[in-house]
């Protein structure tokens with residue numbers, strides 16, 4: 001099929017390359033000139049495992065400056081532009097609106113299906129069809145729109161896109177759903193040859209379940225899934241805070257809970273809370289959408305406030321452990337919101353660093369991949385590539401992102417260079433015995 005993917009970010013670029021791998025003819029529309037130029041040279045515009053390799057495998061994908069005739073001859077157009085949060089918690093649809101106008105101006109075929117992969121408020125599918133229609137010149141048909149929410153996780157985005165747990169297809173017409181299903185047929189049937197470094201895991205051999213729904217249900221499935229996972233994280237963080245208060249160990253408690261098949265162990269890791277471009281904005285947006293319709297989503301609001309408190313609590317622990325913050329040197333191990341990505345959007349490390357700076361601390365941070373992106377953002381703290389150098393003279397160290405690079409550091413060497421002794425393991429990922437064995441003071445989250 002001829003596929004135009006609009007928006008070459010984490011979702012669009014990964015989706016486009018995976019569809020190219022399935023044999024579709026892919027065009028990547030991207031409004032950012034710098035990104036387009038990088039992509040044309042085969043250079044990843046952000047860090048994501050396997051991205052460089054997939055770009056090299058699919059040099060046939062084009063990244064044009066203009067729509068030209070691409071829209072008119074496309075079987076499907078995939079919308080994967082950003083939907084960032086508005087200050088009041090709703091979703092900013094300005095990128096989707098601008099894209100709708102561009103699509104209308106470029107012209108589309110009567111049979112072209114617009115597939116929305118961006119996370120958008122319920123009702124956006126219908127609105128998008130009308131919005132494109134209102135800008136179309138001399139064409140009378142209402143464009144066909146489907147919602148196909150994306151569930152990939154940054155850091156394992158290609159794996160998730162090749163081997164998803166499910167494919168959700170929301171549309172009002174069976175023929176629209178059928179076309180989307182055809183696009184993802186090989187993924188559904190898992191009858192493609194995996195790229196050399198992205199082998200299927202043994203548990204992933206069968207057909208991928210496909211759920212066909214109405215438009216609004218598909219849109220809500222995405223929000224509800226993220227809200228559930230985010231709430232699960234806030235739940236375990238709340239239990240971890242109770243562990244701190246009563247002297248229990250969250251590792252043991254999570255394990256004991258997770259062995260119950262009804263609860264399941266994933267997303268029961270206490271720490272600094274969620275971050276990234278999705279959970280915060282999607283939970284806020286869902287709560288906001290509910291409020292707009294007169295329903296107060298109390299559980300979602302609590303999940304948000306527990307998450308915000310987790311960052312504050314880390315600062316409080318550092319302050320307690322160092323006897324105050326003013327004039328103290330704190331080193332953050334990791335800045336990206338989670339390992340495996342350079343994404344800094346809503347990263348807990350950034351909020352914590354800002355809180356520490358506001359209270360008079362001197363902050364240094366290190367990260368295996370995010371430093372150039374942090375530099376570009378102009379973060380208000382020092383960036384040092386070598387973790388050992390970054391911890392020289394520190395009063396305390398906070399593990400903010402559990403990159404594998406930081407899990408077997410030489411703590412004897414670190415102890416010699418540090419001024420203080422506090423190590424706050426914000427991700428409960430360090431070996432406590434090793435840290436304490438080096439003569440340092442270990443603090444975790446709920447343990």
Ligand SMILES: NC(=O)c1ccc[n+]([C@@H]2O[C@H](COP(=O)([O-])OP(=O)(O)OC[C@H]3O[C@@H](n4cnc5c(N)ncnc54)[C@H](O)[C@@H]3O)[C@@H](O)[C@H]2O)c1
Nearest residue numbers: 007008009010011029030031032081082083099118119150
């Ligand atoms: N990042 C994730 O892990 C993830 C997972 C699932 C769903 N989503 C959702 O997918 C959507 C995209 O997220 P993302 O992280 O890929 O965003 P992103 O910001 O990384 O990428 C969006 C891209 O779209 C481009 N763009 C904007 N307007 C455009 C236009 N008119 N034409 C062409 N390009 C345009 C931007 O320049 C940018 O490169 C969001 O709605 C997000 O909530 C993201």
